[in-house]
Amino acid sequence: MTTLLQIERAGPLTTIQDHGRFGLLQHGISASGPMDRGAFDRAGRRAGAADDSGIEFTQTLDLTVAGEPVRIGWDGGVFRARINGLDVPWPHSTVVSKGDCLSIIPGPSGVYGYLRFGKMLELPSVLGSRATSSRSRLGGLGGRMLQAGNELTLIGEGLPPQHITDDPGTDGPIRFIWGVHSEHFSRDVRQHFATATFRVSAAMDRMSVRLIDAENVFKGASILSLVSEPVMPGDIQILGDGTPIVLMRDHQPTGGYPRIGTVISADLDRFAQLRSGSSVAFAPVTVEHAHQLLRSSL
Numbered sequence: 001m002t003t004l005l006q007i008e009r010a011g012p013l014t015t016i017q018d019h020g021r022f023g024l025l026q027h028g029i030s031a032s033g034p035m036d037r038g039a040f041d042r043a044g045r046r047a048g049a050a051d052d053s054g055i056e057f058t059q060t061l062d063l064t065v066a067g068e069p070v071r072i073g074w075d076g077g078v079f080r081a082r083i084n085g086l087d088v089p090w091p092h093s094t095v096v097s098k099g100d101c102l103s104i105i106p107g108p109s110g111v112y113g114y115l116r117f118g119k120m121l122e123l124p125s126v127l128g129s130r131a132t133s134s135r136s137r138l139g140g141l142g143g144r145m146l147q148a149g150n151e152l153t154l155i156g157e158g159l160p161p162q163h164i165t166d167d168p169g170t171d172g173p174i175r176f177i178w179g180v181h182s183e184h185f186s187r188d189v190r191q192h193f194a195t196a197t198f199r200v201s202a203a204m205d206r207m208s209v210r211l212i213d214a215e216n217v218f219k220g221a222s223i224l225s226l227v228s229e230p231v232m233p234g235d236i237q238i239l240g241d242g243t244p245i246v247l248m249r250d251h252q253p254t255g256g257y258p259r260i261g262t263v264i265s266a267d268l269d270r271f272a273q274l275r276s277g278s279s280v281a282f283a284p285v286t287v288e289h290a291h292q293l294l295r296s297s298l
Helices: 037-047 187-193 265-272 287-297
Strands: 003-010 015-017 054-057 061-067 070-075 078-083 086-088 092-096 101-109 113-117 151-155 174-178 197-204 208-212 235-238 244-247 259-263 279-284
Touching: 037 054, 037 070, 037 092, 037 113, 037 265, 078 092, 174 265, 174 287, 187 259, 259 265, 259 279, 265 287
Parallel strands: 174 279
Antiparallel strands: 003 061, 003 151, 015 054, 054 113, 061 101, 070 092, 070 113, 078 086, 078 101, 174 259, 197 208, 197 279, 208 244, 235 244, 235 259
8 A cells, every 4th residue: 555745845954754863973973853853743643653754844845645545644833734725724634645735834933844644654764763864964865855856655554543632832931951061151141141032043954043142141252162072952052252052953963162051852842943033031940840841741
């Protein structure tokens, strides 16, 4: 029972993702995986996904179905979806059949959206994962972004779809724990960081998000670089010119800039969905509280 998906149009950063390839950072390969893991998982449950792979997209995605019917689930951000020109709910899932055209365009908020499928994507596993790594050029479809003209094959049978309660979201500051280099900054700078408002810049991708420090929290910072050390998603680095940058799923393996903090796992999905120009504030929490929030979100 084979289904073919013909990609007619794909916006930037449209990739194949799964839950990622872990344990390879020592070899210079980050885990990758979806930028918004919660939305990725919800889309999978809506679809009755038979495996852990799917499509992550930004902005636009158009595809045409050939072969056998398949259930598709979608979630993440707030997009607008149409099937054969007719509006369908977001988030949602439905069975699409031969000749159907699914079209997605941006809505009022969010950056990343997800398509998951009842059937399995027929793609090779590379180092234990099919996730596309934009930095290492591994996984997915030849280690690159999807584009118009690509064709994906779905095989097998899906599972029963699950009823999913829409995620109500969380407002307020992005929570973080103080980083290994926080004491390199003065007490005044740390206090200012925890009360200031930053803006998300247009320099954002799967590797990192640069912030605009309009309040000059780090103006004149004297820490230009340190010995390069391993880094992780959510690390908040302060570059030599004082620019804050938050590392994301396809981050480099090591970094030599001071890390004032790390965005907690429970809030990293929410941070990833902030659009360019959005205001963002940070609030410190303890490691123990971060663990409690993570357990409650599982």
